[in-house]
Amino acid sequence: MLKRALALFLSCLSLMGTTSLGADGDDPSMGGGLTNLNMPKGVTEVSQVAYDVHMLMMWICTAIGVVVFGFMFYVMYAHRKSRGVEAANFHEHLGVEIAWTVVPALILIFMAIPATSALLKVYDTENADLDIKVTGYQWKWQYEHLGEGIKYMSEMRTSIDEIEGREPKGEHYLREVNQPLVIPVNKKVRFLITGNDVIHSWWVPDFGVKRDAVPGLFTAAWARVEEPGLYVGECTELCGKGHPFMPIVVEVKEEDDYNLWLAGKKEEAALYASTIGKQWSHEELMSKGEDVYKISCAGCHQADGNGISGIFPALNGSSIVQGPADGHIAVLINGIAGSSMQSFADQLSEVDIAAVIHYKRNTWDNSVGDIVQPIDVLNFKTAQ
């Protein structure tokens, strides 16, 4: 750490001399970022107009600042008592007072014009080529390709060991997910954004899209990305303790690749449907269940199943967990109203739900022994 502080100090020095600098070495843990001073220009029309009006405003403010502060510093220097000046006694001048009301007002009108046209761009959501539904969950995103029947969860992949410093931080620390959103290049993609539990906000700086994901409300934003590649964003509305840990990664593919990917996804879905009816073994369910538990439940109920007293109940020894399977399935499918225990019906597949239930019933101090099958979950769902 001392080493880093020293490197930082040196790169600060080099920043003074040159603008292309320093700390962005090869070692990613050396950080860098001293050169990241400005808003990215981005890869969509909206991000570019946002960038342009940002720069315009910045230069206008700089110009006003130079004039105002320049005059102020002159006054501070020239009208010091220590130079022997006598204070004047005037305290009004209608002319200048009118001038410095009217001139700023005119500058504002001048600013308002590009500001308005930029905003019209942001709101131009008509005539989209495809629609993606984006849903914010505590603490992950769900993407649905509307009309294609494809829907998946996107969760951060950075491990808790990296976060808590037991393992070195990788190059993509906090910026990696298990399944990025995939969209085609040069197509007008409309995002229909909503929230499931609390308010989140879906932000991809390079697209110039930031939109709050509010439960019960759908709003639209759009992007036509001009370059294929990986784009990273973040959740920007405080949504609880996992707020920094629900990054957004968007993979923009050439149209052909996108279609291939879509076809692959559809095949996967069909394959999955065929496994739902199969009888799963104890071992299969336990290993799948453990994975699901770590990703979807441990954040609240903790890896050891003991929860956090006062907020998240222990599942270890819980009577619901060890009770009849149906009661347990009901908690996962319907959630618990008025608490942060949400419904997992749309987030997890039937297989995942069955696996995690089976896992919890047979780990830690719990040992129920029976087997909960995916088909039980499906039956429960259809019976509702």
Added chain:
Amino acid sequence: MAHGPAEGITRWLYTTNHKDIGTLYLWFSFAMFLTGGFFAMVIRAELFQPGVQLVQPEFFIQMTTMHGLVMVFGAIMPAFVGLANWMIPMMIGAPDMALPRMNNLSFWILPFAFAILISTLFMEGGGPNFGWTFYAPLSTTYAPDSVNYFIFAVHIMGASSIMGSINIIATVMNMRAPGMTYMKMPLFVWTWLITAFLLVAVMPVLAGAVTMMLMDINFGTSFFNAAGGGDPVLFQHVFWFFGHPEVYIIILPAFGVVSQIIPTFSRKPLFGYSSMVYATAAIAFLSFVVWAHHMFTVGMPIAGELYFMYATMLIAVPTGVKVFNWITTMYRGAITYETPMLFCIAFVILFTFGGFTGLMLSVAAADIQYHDTYFVVAHFHYVMVAGAVFSGTAAVYYWLPKWCGRMYDETMGKVQFWLAFIAFNITFMPQHFLGLAGMPRRYADYGLQFADWNMVSSVGAFLYGGAQILFLYNVVRTIMYGEPVKEAKVWEGAEGLEWLVPTPAPYHTFIRPPVVTSSAAGEDEWSISGATPHVAFKAAPGAG
């Protein structure tokens, strides 16, 4: 006849004296300032490096929430109420506040409010963890149980603020000395009068917001619960209808302080007194009609976005008028740079800088990129810390000799100023870069590309914390060992009735109102009975 204060602790518990209550408010606010500052140190220590080191993310967001709440409601607002208590009666020639018993009450409920609020940190499930803006449903359906204590604390703070403001309004309207017409009142009194009206108007709205939360949480209503037909966005409208005027509640008294101090050390009357009054009123009015500029990303209809964008930009006009007036006050003055003046000059520069970023934020299309990033954090610290806190510090150095009859050590004052000024900029300037580069606010952890500027910012924050300890030291040292001051008019260029009363200000001042006569040159001359006439206003402000 004029009896002194009671002895012992009961002096402070039962006091109805505006100076005692002012002192209580000021010390309370400083204690809260250090408490909130401690929370900030926890935040910056955790953000010193990427990764989770010192505190868990859950506790981290409790810290950000508490920091914001304690600083806004516990440090800045009571500080200016304290200044108002001390100075307004002395500035308008009144013997005390109009409603002294209510004054006692409005102070003494505050420590309870904050004791309740801070105690939530030790409750099962933790303290409030939803940010100082406490957006529903994170603060309702998903809140820890302690949220009910938070709501109660906010109610008490609101009651305290409303009582305090009613008192100020009643005092200014009824207790001015004969001849102290509205347009002769010092600007500090004006800005507080307008602030008090803002407070009376919006604190009930805040109370409404938290009451709706209380109902949603405990009594099954669904104001903000989408599942029950409510609307989470409604919460934000209600909150910001309070919240935006609130930021002007914080800054207007600061404008008043600066408008007192700059003329003193420029040895020249305030330029554009009446336009200052009108600009303050204009800002106050506009502050009611711009609230949704905090909500540019919720997906309002475009007409709404455009309206709130234009209205917000408009605020720059009266704000600009104020800045120009201050600078023109200095123009052709005979300026000296004592500590209060240094803080005021830093105020003008840094506040204006924050105004520039405010103007940038008002452009909705660009705000989509800035919103909820560190750019916004930098913006409001430039206006609230370099604005309100710097001017509050200036006010303490400026009036301390009058309060306690002792002079602070100028060198130590300057050391504190430069430390605070430099550390402030090291802390918050990089946050602009972090925000533009994409770092969201209220993050307990961040990607590696943000590591370096965060480290710089944390170092600055620790230095800034140190500057506050130095401030405490300076004040305590002055009170105990400072050079005694005898002159009623402590500063050569000072104007106003508070400089007419002896130094240190006796326990009771203006038991008989000061008398104003008109000199041959048409200037107001104020005197207190028994003393030789003393020219308090060279040229009556606004009379010219």
